[in-house]
Amino acid sequence: MSAxxxxxxxxTVTSSTELTASGVPAAAALALGDDAxxxxxxxxxxxxxxxxxxxxxxxxxxxxxxxxxxxVLLSLVGDEDELAFLxxxxxxxxxxxxxxxxxxxxxxxxxxxxxxxxQHLLYGQLAVTGGPFAGLAAKAxxxxxxxxxxxxxxxxxxxxxxxxSHERMQRACDALWRFTGEMFEPVDGLEVDLMALEAxxxxxxxxxxxxxxxxxxxxxxxxxxxAGAGRQGLHTESFGRMLAEMQHLHRSHPGASW
Amino acid sequence: xxxxxxxxYEAAFDAAVAADERIEPRDWxxxxxxxxxxxxxxxxxxxxxxxxxxxxNWITRAPSLxxxxxxxxxxxxxxxxxxxxxxxxxxxxxxxxxLLDKLHTGRQKYSSIFNYPTLTWADVGAIGWLxxxxxxxxxxxxxxxxxxxxxxxMVRICKEESFHQRQGYELLLTLSRGTPEQHAMAxxxxxxxxxxxxxxxxxxxxxxAHSAQSMAWKIKRHxxxxxxxxxVDICVPQAESxxxxxxxxDLRWNEERGHHDFGAxxxxxxxxxxxxxxxxxxxxxxxxxxxxxEGAWVRDAAAAYAEKHQAxxxxxxxxxxA
Numbered sequence: 001m002s003a004x005x006x007x008x009x010x011x012t013v014t015s016s017t018e019l020t021a022s023g024v025p026a027a028a029a030l031a032l033g034d035d036a037x038x039x040x041x042x043x044x045x046x047x048x049x050x051x052x053x054x055x056x057x058x059x060x061x062x063x064x065x066x067x068x069x070x071x072v073l074l075s076l077v078g079d080e081d082e083l084a085f086l087x088x089x090x091x092x093x094x095x096x097x098x099x100x101x102x103x104x105x106x107x108x109x110x111x112x113x114x115x116x117x118x119q120h121l122l123y124g125q126l127a128v129t130g131g132p133f134a135g136l137a138a139k140a141x142x143x144x145x146x147x148x149x150x151x152x153x154x155x156x157x158x159x160x161x162x163x164x165s166h167e168r169m170q171r172a173c174d175a176l177w178r179f180t181g182e183m184f185e186p187v188d189g190l191e192v193d194l195m196a197l198e199a200x201x202x203x204x205x206x207x208x209x210x211x212x213x214x215x216x217x218x219x220x221x222x223x224x225x226x227a228g229a230g231r232q233g234l235h236t237e238s239f240g241r242m243l244a245e246m247q248h249l250h251r252s253h254p255g256a257s258w
Numbered sequence: 259x260x261x262x263x264x265x266x267y268e269a270a271f272d273a274a275v276a277a278d279e280r281i282e283p284r285d286w287x288x289x290x291x292x293x294x295x296x297x298x299x300x301x302x303x304x305x306x307x308x309x310x311x312x313x314x315n316w317i318t319r320a321p322s323l324x325x326x327x328x329x330x331x332x333x334x335x336x337x338x339x340x341x342x343x344x345x346x347x348x349x350x351x352x353x354x355x356x357l358l359d360k361l362h363t364g365r366q367k368y369s370s371i372f373n374y375p376t377l378t379w380a381d382v383g384a385i386g387w388l389x390x391x392x393x394x395x396x397x398x399x400x401x402x403x404x405x406x407x408x409x410x411x412m413v414r415i416c417k418e419e420s421f422h423q424r425q426g427y428e429l430l431l432t433l434s435r436g437t438p439e440q441h442a443m444a445x446x447x448x449x450x451x452x453x454x455x456x457x458x459x460x461x462x463x464x465x466x467a468h469s470a471q472s473m474a475w476k477i478k479r480h481x482x483x484x485x486x487x488x489x490v491d492i493c494v495p496q497a498e499s500x501x502x503x504x505x506x507x508d509l510r511w512n513e514e515r516g517h518h519d520f521g522a523x524x525x526x527x528x529x530x531x532x533x534x535x536x537x538x539x540x541x542x543x544x545x546x547x548x549x550x551x552e553g554a555w556v557r558d559a560a561a562a563y564a565e566k567h568q569a570x571x572x573x574x575x576x577x578x579x580a
Binding site for chain 1: 307310311314317318319320321322323324325326327330331333334337338340341344354379432433436437439440545548549550552553554555556557558559560562563564566
């Protein structure tokens with residue numbers, strides 16, 4: 001069949017063991033690329049709404065770093081725009097954590113904190129183990145160190161700020177806790193020691209929360225729905241609406257160049 | 259201060275302005291000069307942060323990842339420009355909080371252009387090409403403004419703005435050469451943004467309230483009408499290259515003047531938008547106020563944390579020296 005890419009626009013999800021032309025495990029590139037793409041989009045929703053001008057700059061900065069990472073990773077798998085704008089919700093492989101709505105500033109910070117600590121550890125490992133993602137990870141890990149630092153500073157300020165900020169920060173950390181187990185589910189083609197990663201993640205998160213006078217959430221971090229569901233293409237309700245907004249213009253003009 | 263020394267200060271100020279020297283924050287300056295600068299720099303800073311809204315409106319719908327990155331970076335630059343300009347204004351003895359409060363309560367203005375809506379993706383291109391283009395035409399002379407901190411802030415801002423203007427032009431060019439629907443989208447955006455862009459230069463010279471004094475102080479270097487003419491002359495050939503038309507049947511080259519003649523501007527619309535009756539005046543200020551109010555607990559927390567932390571550091575250093 002000689003269909004043009006636009007006539008048959010839905011890229012199929014690559015099978016788990018498939019390698020791209022450059023020898024990169026496609027499923028892993030897609031998982032990491034979708035994490036970055038989706039979180040970048042959520043952060044982009046803050047533009048014009050941030051609590052202080054410095055945060056307009058900071059949140060946009062993090063969003064831009066993540067978008068840059070997403071573009072590199074998705075381009076390893078295929079056409080970045082086809083992958084971003086023409087896949088259906090069930091074909092996205094991002095963590096459910098990163099698709100969670102912004103909520104208040106505390107929720108955005110909690111989401112960023114959980115994810116950045118994880119991403120920093122993961123990319124740190126990928127950078128030194130020399131696999132197919134080593135080059136990308138070595139560059140990204142420097143960016144992510146800043147994201148983590150930014151989030152941790154806000155965890156401290158909000159946790160140990162006023163009574164209201166403490167309560168909001170605690171509530172946000174609690175609410176997103178159940179989405180954090182998924183970060184340590186295996187992803188095909190991603191050669192990392194997940195047990196060690198999880199232990200170091202917990203250690204860091206505990207230290208930062210306690211220093212901020214916050215309580216480490218005690219709820220389950222895995223469950224029937226939340227464990228690994230995003231990586232299998234099962235998402236939460238708000239994600240479909242996010243994609244509808246993100247994809248609408250691109251899909252309204254099939255075959256157009258922008 | 260006695261009358262004699264006041265006169266001497268004023269004479270020194272006048273001489274510095276006449277010699278094209280920069281006035282710096284610690285220099286003596288007439289109160290009216292200070293007030294004019296605060297008003298103008300605040301309005302400029304407010305325009306940057308309100309101007310984020312119509313463009314941010316399209317970040318989540320940008321049709322390619324490349325365009326999304328460009329747009330996010332642009333909106334981020336505007337926040338950055340707001341930061342420099344508020345800082346520059348603070349050198350005149352005001353504060354960002356005070357200026358934001360004046361914006362939120364309608365006591366200071368921002369550029370009226372941002373009271374128009376961005377209805378399609380092409381509007382992002384039209385804003386870059388026309389609105390940033392008009393802003394640059396206005397702002398390049400401000401790099402030589404008599405007040406040092408403002409002039410220096412403008413050097414950096416103008417560099418970034420001209421980058422934005424080229425990106426907007428390139429976006430429109432892509433649409434103009436794209437599908438018929440994309441071309442129509444680009445033309446529609448130019449049709450809607452052309453006249454408001456011409457209004458960005460302010461009222462005609464004979465009706466401009468602040469112009470003469472600002473020119474004498476070298477805050478302003480060219481009249482509104484001069485800059486408007488310069489902008490029209492720049493845009494006409496660019497529109498031709500874009501393959502788009504400017505919505506003015508009276509637009510034509512005048513050999514004698516060496517400039518383009520253009521049609522009459524609807525100053526009644528300009529005044530109406532300025533007075534608060536544009537399509538988005540309320541929406542823009544409401545969003546700004548809401549972001550500020552909803553962010554209050556975050557700013558309060560940061561202040562409380564800084565205070566605790568500072569107090570703790572102070573105690574530590576006292577203990578260390580004891």
